[in-house]
Amino acid sequence: QVQLVESGGGLVKPGGSLRLSCAASGVSLSDNYMNWIRQVPGKGLEWLSYISDTGYTIRYADSVWGRFTISRDNANNLLSLQMNSLRAEDTAIYFCARDSRPTAGIYDYWGQGTLVTVSS
Amino acid sequence: SYVLTQTPAVSVAPGKTARITCGGDTIGRKSVHWYQQKPGQAPVLIIYYNDDRPSGIPERFSGSNSGNTATLTISRVEAGDEADYFCQVWDNIRDHCVFGGGTKLTVL
Numbered sequence: 024q025v026q027l028v029e030s031g032g033g034l035v036k037p038g039g040s041l042r043l044s045c046a047a048s049g050v051s052l053s054d055n056y057m058n059w060i061r062q063v064p065g066k067g068l069e070w071l072s073y074i075s076d077t078g079y080t081i082r083y084a085d086s087v088w089g090r091f092t093i094s095r096d097n098a099n100n101l102l103s104l105q106m107n108s109l110r111a112e113d114t115a116i117y118f119c120a121r122d123s124r125p126t127a128g129i130y131d132y133w134g135q136g137t138l139v140t141v142s143s
Numbered sequence: 144s145y146v147l148t149q150t151p152a153v154s155v156a157p158g159k160t161a162r163i164t165c166g167g168d169t170i171g172r173k174s175v176h177w178y179q180q181k182p183g184q185a186p187v188l189i190i191y192y193n194d195d196r197p198s199g200i201p202e203r204f205s206g207s208n209s210g211n212t213a214t215l216t217i218s219r220v221e222a223g224d225e226a227d228y229f230c231q232v233w234d235n236i237r238d239h240c241v242f243g244g245g246t247k248l249t250v251l
Contacts (some may be wrong), residue, residue: 058240068178068186068229070240082238085144118185128233128240129176131197133185 025049025132027119032137039109039141045102045119045134053078053097056122058130059104061115061139069115072104073122087113109141145234147243154249161217163246165230168211173232175213177206180227180245189228190215217248225250 031043045057059071072083072093081093092105102119116138120130148166155161165175175193178186188197190206193213203218217224230243 060240067245068231068242070242073240084239126233126235126238127174127176127191128231129188129191130178130186130231131188133187135185 025121027121027132027134029117029119029134029137032117032139034140034142035109036143037110037141040105040107041109041139043104043106043117043119043137043139045104047100047102050121050132052095052100052102056125057093057095057102058120058122059091059093059102060118060120060130060133061113062118062136063115064138070128071117073126074102075125106139109139111141113139114141115139144237144239145232145241147230147232147241149228149230149243149246151244152247152249154251155217155220156251157220157222159220161220161224161248163215163217163228163230163248165213165215165243166211167213167232170211170213170232171209173208175206175208176231177204177215178229178231179224180229181225186229220248220250222250224248 026048028046058073074093090108116136118136119134121132123129123131177190180186193208194206205216229245
């Protein structure tokens, strides 16, 4: 059974940094395209980034390009999102999700999300 | 960048049919996926490739896509269908995922 569990969220000041993790079980991250998606509570979904199965292809949404970095630790089956220069508008619930068909955006498994609050 | 437009809210009586639309420029040429999200939960994939259903999703949920509009149809609506519904496509030009703004379905 596939399970994705995010962690690392919390309260951070504007300009600060935070590193989110997504621990996977039942699926090998190195065989899958993995994504980060966020949602301001009560609002819509915003795609942020994906990393290919090989790790050679990485894409970012314009809103986070240059500030966020996606990465993967194959040995520990862990997906990460390093978030720097955080802004109030980055406050959201952050989900990791598996794309079942590479770059089709068919997200069949999601984590439960981790809340990031950027506030002074 | 590619934009998907959804009606913010739809209301329907139990047992009736709900139709949730997703508008986009020539969206009929793209593959559209749909997610259901209930409060406090992660989204759940309910339709992919316009009209396919993952295992476990009731046949009451169906999709179509043509021209500039994709439609999620929920037949014989139940109270448990009350949720937010999001459409989504892949922008092949930018190699990015795009979500619609979401539609809140209220069961009267």
